[in-house]
Every structure is written in structure tokens, then in C-alpha cells.
Amino acid sequence: MDALLIAVPIVGAVLAYLTRANGWRSAMLIAIAAFHSAVVVSLWRRAPTPIDGSWIGLDDLGLIVLSVTSAVFLSVAVYAAAYLRSNVPRGGRVFVSCLLVFLGATSLVALSQHIALLWVGLEGTTLSLAPLIYSRHDRRSLEAVWKYLVLSSVGIALALLAVFLLAAAQASDTGARTLLLTDLTARATRLDAGWLRAAYVFALAGFGTKMGLAPLHTWKPDTYGEAPSLVGGLLAGTLTTCAFLGVARFTQIATAAGLEPFVRPLLIAAGVLSLVIAAAFIIGQSDVKRMLAYSSVEHMGLLVLGLGVGGVGAYGSVLHMINNGLIKGALFLAVGNLVLAAGTAVAADMRGMRMARPASAFLVLAGLFAITGSPPFGLFVSEFSIIDGALQQDHPWIAGITVVMLTLIFVGLARMIIGILYAPTLEPHEEAARGRERPSFVIAPAFLTAIVLMFGLYIPPSLQAALARAAVTLGGHSP
């Protein structure tokens, strides 16, 4: 059953490439995304337990990541089908095929119980999105895709080094199977601490580059700014989540080996730096998609910060991974609607969107409150848990800095979004140009926003239990 989640999208990608009719290809994309989501929902019926010795299997953290990526991908697929009807990019076949390969690769990452297999999957996700970033075929997107490729490739090479170093740490334990997660965590005390430390540093740098942690975030604004919005949603909503899973896996191993005193300061430093950099560039940002990219840097910072403070913070971090993935997908799609309507992503030129695209404007407004951690959205709960974790673990300064940065970011984001939505248009007659909004363009982000709203009010017991178990493996506990 698990392997189908990988195999079906990959086979679908080949079939989509061979299909000539645009309509069939879009139908195939939605059908496969729906199948994927249906399988993932069915997996929630029982608690996940990986089969011993198998490279592919489900554990709590993997199932959570799988669910986030599946939900975001389903929305993006519905959106993409409508998008491809109005904007046919050059090579529409490649577009759909790459999306499906990406889905297969994310499933592989989430299901990997073997660290090197996780690496292979993550490299697959990186490469499958590159042609999509370049789908506009102009100079700016070319520059964006080059920066994305070079920095991601260096990051992923460092992550591979981390994988090899981890294998070296296992060398003295002759009974263990190489790089299998169950053996790594169960026999963690027999790992060589020196190699493990080196592996962890490279893993944080490598996967951190893919997540977009400061100071290795520089590809992010360029790439998110130039990629089509739905690709931006995939990058910010799912690719970063998969990269975070890489950091989380290494953290699980280091935690099991009792290396928390070594890894936690590293995570806290990366997290705080990301928050500060994000706040600095969000204030005064002029391009709305680039601003979303810096907002992503902020949330990646919060994720590692939560792991770094431990305790309730680790629980908050996993919950935040879910909320951030979903709302980033929703925001990119909704903001994308406004950008398409305005014909630009420069905030000063996008005015009066409240009148021109009321439904999308409402979703962007909801997304603004959600992403800045306002109640009643899920991000309020998860950010609160992370800050609470910092206080409980005797890091009052870190809690203080976090609150200040989150406030600054709220001001920066709100100023731009409110301007886009409510500033009067320069020419009055434009007000009349109230466009009809395609249902798919609104339903897709609305679906994701609704889930985030639900997680702010109610977390289902099965998810609550999975979160608690995942937090324990990361050296924390549930509140």
C-alpha cells in the first residue's frame, strides 16, 4: 500500500508525458492527487508502525509529513488544472509530468526509513521542480532557476556528506544495518559520537539550505519571486517540509544518542538568525511574492527553534510544520490570483484588490492573520507552544527575541497586504473591472485555509496522539 504512493505518481508522470490532449492530462493530475490523498486518509485509521528492516515504512513523523504534502498537492493540482486552461506554459506536458514526479518524490521522502533513501527522494523533489520554476522562459526566471539549482545542489551535496558521515559513525557497531532509521535510533548509544557530531553539522547546513534557513536562504526570495504561484506554493508548502524532515530525522538520531547538549544550541542559533533576517527584509519589502519568501524563512526559523528549545517546543515545532505547510500553500495560491489580476507582484502597483477579486482578497486577508499567528488559526497554537517551550526550558531571552521579531513581521506583512487590498486604485474607472473568479482558483486555497482554521480550534485525537509520539522521538513532550 505504501509503495503505491510512490509508484502511482511516477507511472502517472510517464503517462502524462505521453498524453497529447491537455484535458486528459489535467484530469490525470487531479485523479492521481485525489488517489494519493484518499490513501493517506485511510492510513490514519491505525497507528503507524514501520516494518522492521524495511526501507519503506510509516512512522508518526513520516505520516504527518505525508499528510501535509498530500493536502497541499491536492489543492495545487485542482488549481493547476484551471491554471493550465488559461495560461498554457511552453511544454505543458513537462509541467504536469514534473508535478507528478514531485509528488512521487515527496512520498518517498516521507516514507523513507533509510536515511540515504530519504536523500535520494529529497534530491528528486529538488530537481523535479527546477523545470517548473523556468516555465515562463524569460531572463528573470532563468536567473532564478540557476540560483535555485546551484545553491540547492551545494546544500544537497553537503547533506549527502552528512549521510556518509552517519554511516561512518555506525562503522564500529557491527550488528547494525547500515543507515536504517530503526537501528540508528535503537542502537544510537553505540554510534561514534565524533562522527555523529560531524554528520549533524553537515546535515543542518545541507538540509538547512534546502529549507532556506539564514544565512543560506539567499536563493529563496529570487526563486519564490519568479516561480509561478502554484509552484511557489509547492516550494514553500511541501519542499521545505520535506527538507525539515531531513533535519528532524538527524535530530531524532542525535537525541537518541544523547547529543542534545551539542545539537540544541546549533538549532537555536539557526532559528534566531533566520527570524532576525526575515524581520529585517520583510520591513520595507516591495514585492509581495518575495515577502512571502522571507515569511517562509521566518517559519523555517521557528521550526528549528522549536526543536532547539525542546520540551513543549518540539511538539509545537511538529504542529507548526503542519500549519505552516498548509497556510503557505493557501497564501501562494490566493496571492497568485491577485498577482495574475494585477499583472505584477510589486505591491505599490497592486491596489484595490478588495474590489477587483473579492473572494481571493478575503482569503489573503485570512491568510495574513493565520501566517502571523493570530487566533483562532492553528499557527497561534503552534507558535505559542514554541515560545512556551522556550520559557519552560529557561530561555527567557529567546522567547523575548521571538516575540519581538514576530511582532515586527506582523507589522511588515500587514502594512503591505492591507495596502494591496484596500488602497484606492489610481484611476477610478478601474474599480468597475470586477473580474469573475474561477471556482477552482478560490476553492483550492480556501480548502487549505479551512484546515488551518480547524487546527486552531480542534485537533483530532488521532493527530494529537501522533504529534505527542513524534515529539517524544525529538526529545520533547506534548503540553
Add this chain to the structure above:
Amino acid sequence: MTHSATQLLLLLVVLTDFAVLGTSRLSACIRWIAFQGALLGVLSLVVGGEISWNAVLLAAGTIVVKAIVLPAFLRWAIREAAIRREVEPLVGYLASVLLGGAALGVAFGVAASMPASVRDALVVPVALVTLMIGMIILMTRLKAITQVIGYLMLENGVYLFGITLARRVPFLIEAGVLLDVFVGVFIMGIVVFHINREFDSISSANLSELRES
């Protein structure tokens, strides 16, 4: 016998690092990086100890991908784009080589402080220096194609760690790693081709439209 052969191969790897670092002609750079790929293939056989079918297959795969297919692809890219040499690197050739020398010193320094469970003492510094020189090329050269060569060298350094240091990583995984590197460089090559068509020059210095204003 195998020990001294390994030492010799590792020394040759370091020489190819410096050869790429000090050469301005791109065709020569590609020749050296292809040679380095072949060295890695042979090394993976020599270091592995007992010779199995999987090991032979993997060594053959490494040589085919790193020494034949990718260099041929890069050669195609520079022929299509009609570029011969790296003009005006950010850091001059002599300075680059000196920087490489410093990297070599750092590599041996770091390697000395690493846990001493390695079978072959030279492996760690050689892998590290290959990694660092790859990084130097990636950062100091302006042409996108030379940056691809730098990335390939960086990847070779990581691969060296893999074949010598890590306990037997399963064959399928090694093959997956090789496939990913192949696809990665392939996509980069295609982008290089587009950069050339779009900008009439293959310099990544033209790629500076996107920045914070």
C-alpha cells in the same frame, strides 16, 4: 600492494583538483574532471576490499557517468555555446592555486582532529580538499559552465567519503545517488545552454537582475 595503489590514486585525485583550479581552457578543465571521475571509479574497486558483482557494476557506472557521459555532455554545451576559456575569474589563477594550497593545509588539519577509525589516513584530507576546491571553483568563477565543473568536483569529494569511509552502503542506494547526480548535472547543463541563448554569453555575472532594491 592495494595500499600503495590507493595512496597513488588519492594523490592523483589531488593533482586533478589543482589542475582544474589552475587551468583557464575549459576543454582542459573538462578533461581533468573526466580523469578524476575515472580515478574515483577505480578507487571504489580498490578500496572496497573483496570484489563483488555489485562493486564492479558500481565502478563501471561511476566511470560511465562521471568520466564519459557527463564530460561529453559538457563538451557539447561549450561547443554549442562556442566558449573556450574562463575569462577573468573573480580570483586570479595564481591566487586560486594558493587558495587551494591553503585548503589543503586546512584539510590535513581538520583530518588530524577527526576520529581515527579510518582505514586509510589519506582519504579524509583528500576528500575534504576536493570538496573545498570544488567550492572555491563554484564561488570564484563567473561562467556558469565552470560552476557546473566546480559542483561536479564538490560532488566527487563527497563521493570519495562515501566509497572509502562509509560502511557498505547498499548497492541500490549508491546507484540512486549516482542517478541523482547525473540528472542534476544534466538539468544544469540545459540551463547553461538557455543562459547562453538568452544572454549571448554564458557568464553568470549577467544574472544579477534579481536582488533586494
